Amino acid sequence: MSEKTEKTKKLSTEPYKGVRDFYPADMAVQSYIFDTWKKTAESFGYEEYGASVLEPANLYKAKSGEEIVNEQTYTFTDRGEREVTLRPEMTPTLARMVAARKRELVFPLRWYSIPNLFRYEQPQRGRVREHWQLNVDLFGLDGIEADVEVISLAYKVMKNFGAKDEDFEIRVNSRNLLRKIFEGKLIDENKLGAAVRLLDRKGKMKPGEFEKGIQEITNKPIDLDIKEDKEISTLIKVLKERGIENIKFDPTLARGFDYYTGIVFEIFDTNPLNRRALFGGGRYDDLTSLFGGDKIPAVGFGMGDVTIRDFLETRNLLPKTKAPADYYICIKLEDNDSSAEKVISFAEKIAENLRTKSLRIAIDFTYKKIGDQIKSADKRGIPNIIVIGPEEVKSGKIKVKNLKTGEETEVTPR
Ligand code: HAM
Numbered sequence: 470m471s472e473k474t475e476k477t478k479k480l481s482t483e484p485y486k487g488v489r490d491f492y493p494a495d496m497a498v499q500s501y502i503f504d505t506w507k508k509t510a511e512s513f514g515y516e517e518y519g520a521s522v523l524e525p526a527n528l529y530k531a532k533s534g535e536e537i538v539n540e541q542t543y544t545f546t547d548r549g550e551r552e553v554t555l556r557p558e559m560t561p562t563l564a565r566m567v568a569a570r571k572r573e574l575v576f577p578l579r580w581y582s583i584p585n586l587f588r589y590e591q592p593q594r595g596r597v598r599e600h601w602q603l604n605v606d607l608f609g610l611d612g613i614e615a616d617v618e619v620i621s622l623a624y625k626v627m628k629n630f631g632a633k634d635e636d637f638e639i640r641v642n643s644r645n646l647l648r649k650i651f652e653g654k655l656i657d658e659n660k661l662g663a664a665v666r667l668l669d670r671k672g673k674m675k676p677g678e679f680e681k682g683i684q685e686i687t688n689k690p691i692d693l694d695i696k697e698d699k700e701i702s703t704l705i706k707v708l709k710e711r712g713i714e715n716i717k718f719d720p721t722l723a724r725g726f727d728y729y730t731g732i733v734f735e736i737f738d739t740n741p742l743n744r745r746a747l748f749g750g751g752r753y754d755d756l757t758s759l760f761g762g763d764k765i766p767a768v769g770f771g772m773g774d775v776t777i778r779d780f781l782e783t784r785n786l787l788p789k790t791k792a793p794a795d796y797y798i799c800i801k802l803e804d805n806d807s808s809a810e811k812v813i814s815f816a817e818k819i820a821e822n823l824r825t826k827s828l829r830i831a832i833d834f835t836y837k838k839i840g841d842q843i844k845s846a847d848k849r850g851i852p853n854i855i856v857i858g859p860e861e862v863k864s865g866k867i868k869v870k871n872l873k874t875g876e877e878t879e880v881t882p883r
Pocket of ligand 1: 557560588590596599600604605606747748749770771
């Protein structure tokens with residue numbers, strides 16, 4: 470295409486592939502999801518933290534071989550020749566932040582964040598290229614209490630969204646068990662990560678693909694029929710005692726990241742329409758050692774906004790959208806009205822007065838017929854209207870009309 474036609478061609482209104490625009494109705498859903506996340510994390514005493522979306526690329530390359538680093542990151546070179554990555558997950562950033570201040574921070578440390586993350590994935594149901602993810606992590610405890618707390622918090626998030634136990638399922642496994650499957654059977658010790666990742670993708674593979682992949686990294690037959698160990702049995706028992714019944718051992722659950730060292734878990738929607746995990750997490754006791762110094766035990770999870778939205782939509786659990794305002798002020802001007810300025814300023818004063826009472830007020834400045842202004846309020850779902858004209862200015866009295874009931878009440882603004 471010539472430069473000229475390129476310039477005259479109209480720009481597309483589509484967003485970039487795999488990312489979403491949030492129109493107000495979508496934003497309302499997003500805010501509801503974030504509010505529920507925040508409320509739940511804070512109810513367990515977790516503090517919020519944040520960081521930039523930009524990270525040096527080597528933060529993710531430190532543990533190489535993962536699909537996320539090789540195929541899914543957005544990486545570019547900046548003007549100062551630095552390799553920069555848009556964060557594909559929050560855990561390495563968090564480990565970096567904790568390692569940086571480990572002397573000053575008070576452990577156990579309970580932190581949460583709701584970052585946006587970027588992954589170059591094939592967009593499909595439940596998968597996009599920019600998503601938001603609740604991250605909940607607990608640093609400094611190596612006992613099972615920490616795993617129990619984090620899984621209980623994940624469960625509580627689901628409950629606070631109004632989910633029933635039969636709507637979702639918590640699946641747990643352990644890296645210790647997975648390690649045992651491959652003990653003494655790998656052609657090279659360094660292949661453990663590759664073996665676990667292969668297992669992680671097993672369910673999505675074509676027949677024979679897994680077996681072929683395994684043959685390339687093992688020299689003895691492997692046995693996938695593993696039984697839960699004491700750690701998993703205790704975890705499941707304790708969680709069941711706390712009333713969390715929808716939990717089960719899943720020997721095929723692997724998780725795609727190399728940094729997990731112990732318990733790993735995922736939460737799935739029981740509706741087959743939503744096949745993607747709602748949450749994923751686990752214990753990672755070595756990650757901070759990437760930055761030197763001692764290891765700090767850690768356990769946490771990430772929960773995506775896309776999958777939970779699909780979940781809430783399929784189950785009709787989304788709240789009704791809220792009107793943008795409580796009152797809509799309609800301005801009534803008479804033809805050749807010399808008092809127009811006074812009427813408008815009176816309307817603004819009334820609005821200001823009501824806003825100090827924490828009410829949400831919008832003013833219609835179209836000066837259309839009153840009927841049209843009321844229709845406009847109705848279309849937006851605003852429940853009450855106030856009409857202000859020369860008469861109201863003169864008397865100082867105003868009436869609030871409820872559009873649903875038709876009821877009118879007189880109010881004297883103060
Ligand atoms: P993850 O399993 O990669 O784990 O992601 C966690 C959740 O984020 C997934 O279960 C899914 O809900 C959502 N998610 C991931 N990728 C996408 C995508 N492309 N589109 C939409 N949703 C997505 C982690 O990221 C770990 N860092 C979690 C963690 C925190 N582990 C310990 N602490």
